[in-house]
Amino acid sequence: MNPVGKSCLIITGEKSGEEHALSFFKELRFNSPDTKFFGVGGEDLKSAGLELLYNLKDFSSWGYSEVIFKIPFYIKAMNHILDEVEKRNCKVAILVDYQSFNLKLAGKLKARGVEVLYYVAPQAWAWKEYRVKKLSAYVNTLFTIIPFEKKWFHNRGVKKVVSIDHPLWTTYEKELKSFSSTFFVPGNKKPMRLLLLPGSRQFEVALLLPEFIKSILLLQKEFPLEVSIVKSSGVSENLYESYNQYFDKIYTNEDLVIALKSTDFALASSGTVTLTCALFEVPTVVCYKTSLLNQFIFEAVVRYKWFISLANIVQNRTVFPELLQDEVSSYNIVSHLKFWCNNERDYRELKEQLKLTKKLVRGEGIDVPQYLANVINYSYGKKLDTFS
Numbered sequence: 001m002n003p004v005g006k007s008c009l010i011i012t013g014e015k016s017g018e019e020h021a022l023s024f025f026k027e028l029r030f031n032s033p034d035t036k037f038f039g040v041g042g043e044d045l046k047s048a049g050l051e052l053l054y055n056l057k058d059f060s061s062w063g064y065s066e067v068i069f070k071i072p073f074y075i076k077a078m079n080h081i082l083d084e085v086e087k088r089n090c091k092v093a094i095l096v097d098y099q100s101f102n103l104k105l106a107g108k109l110k111a112r113g114v115e116v117l118y119y120v121a122p123q124a125w126a127w128k129e130y131r132v133k134k135l136s137a138y139v140n141t142l143f144t145i146i147p148f149e150k151k152w153f154h155n156r157g158v159k160k161v162v163s164i165d166h167p168l169w170t171t172y173e174k175e176l177k178s179f180s181s182t183f184f185v186p187g188n189k190k191p192m193r194l195l196l197l198p199g200s201r202q203f204e205v206a207l208l209l210p211e212f213i214k215s216i217l218l219l220q221k222e223f224p225l226e227v228s229i230v231k232s233s234g235v236s237e238n239l240y241e242s243y244n245q246y247f248d249k250i251y252t253n254e255d256l257v258i259a260l261k262s263t264d265f266a267l268a269s270s271g272t273v274t275l276t277c278a279l280f281e282v283p284t285v286v287c288y289k290t291s292l293l294n295q296f297i298f299e300a301v302v303r304y305k306w307f308i309s310l311a312n313i314v315q316n317r318t319v320f321p322e323l324l325q326d327e328v329s330s331y332n333i334v335s336h337l338k339f340w341c342n343n344e345r346d347y348r349e350l351k352e353q354l355k356l357t358k359k360l361v362r363g364e365g366i367d368v369p370q371y372l373a374n375v376i377n378y379s380y381g382k383k384l385d386t387f388s
Helices: 015-031 043-048 064-069 071-087 099-111 131-138 149-154 167-177 202-219 253-261 272-279 292-301 310-315 330-342 344-360 368-379
Strands: 006-012 035-041 051-055 092-096 115-119 141-144 161-163 192-197 225-231 249-252 265-269 284-288 322-324
Touching (some): 006 099, 015 043, 043 051, 092 368, 115 368, 149 161, 167 253, 192 330, 202 265, 249 253, 265 272, 272 284
Parallel strands (some): 141 161, 192 225
C-alpha cells in the first residue's frame, strides 16, 4: 500500500485489454518510477509490476447471460477498488476497454476527483450510443485506435480525444517493420499451413474448435496439411486434449507472432486476434458463435450491422470473410479456404489489401507512456511542460 506517495489505478477485465495495457505499461513504469500501480490484470501485468487486487480471470464471462449471474461479484469488486483508491490517495485511473464495468467505475472515480483516462474507446458507434454522454461526463481523456473514431466522438461532445497507434502496432512494431509475407502455392507439394485461433474464453473455444477440426478433416481430402493451434492460458487444457492428435504444432499466446509467421491461412474467433492476423497478412476465416440467448440480445442492441472483426472494421470493408452462428460450419470454412487456393488473382488482391492495415492502425504519433506519466505527475502537483 502507498498511502502518501503517487499511485495509479489500472483496470483490464479481459485478456485483450491486458495486451493493450502491456503495450504501454512497462515503459510507463520506467517513466514514472515513483508511482505504485495497482488494479485488475492478468499474470503478464502482474509480472510487469502491477499489484493485483483481482485477476482478470475473476472477471471473465462470455456473453450477456453469463454477466447477469456475476453482477454481485462485480458490485463487490467495484466497492473494493474504490476503497483502495481512497486508501492510497490515488489521483489517476487508466481504464482499459471493458466498458460494461469501466464506464460505471469511471463515474464513481470522477465523483471522487480522480483523473480518468479511458484507453481504447468503447464501440459506441456500433451499439449503445448513449454511452457517449457518460464518456463526456466522466472521462478526462479518451484514447481512440480506429481511424474514424476521433472525429465521431468529438462531434458528439467528448472534448479530449486523442488518436493513438493501435496497441497491436505498438506491441509488434519491430516485427512488422522487418516482416515479409509469403504466398501459398497449391500443388507445389508443400503442405498447406493452417493455424487455429479458437479464442481465449472457455465458451467460444468449446463452440468453435469442433467445427475447426471438422474443417481439417475435409481439407485433408484435397490438400496435405500442417495444422497448428494457439492455446490460451485462460482455457482449460481439458477442452483441447481430445483434439491434440490433429495438431502438428502447439503454440501459446506468447508465441502468436511466431505462429502467424509460420502459417499460410488461419481460422479465428472474432476479436482482436483478427487484426493481428491482418497485420501479419494472413488470410483468415473469422468465426463467431455464441448461445441463442446471447445472439438474441446482440441482435436487439447492435446497430453496426456490417462487421464483427476488427480487421474489417479498421478497413471499413470486407477483407476477411465472417461466419456467424449457424454459418459456422466446416463446409463454409473450407469453401473460403478453397476459394483462395483456386483463385490466385483474388488471393493476391487480398494480400495487397492486408498491407493497408499497417497504415490504418497508426495514430497521431503520441508517445502514450510519456503522456500517461505526465498526467500522473501533473495530478500530483509536478507540472511538466511536455504535458498537453
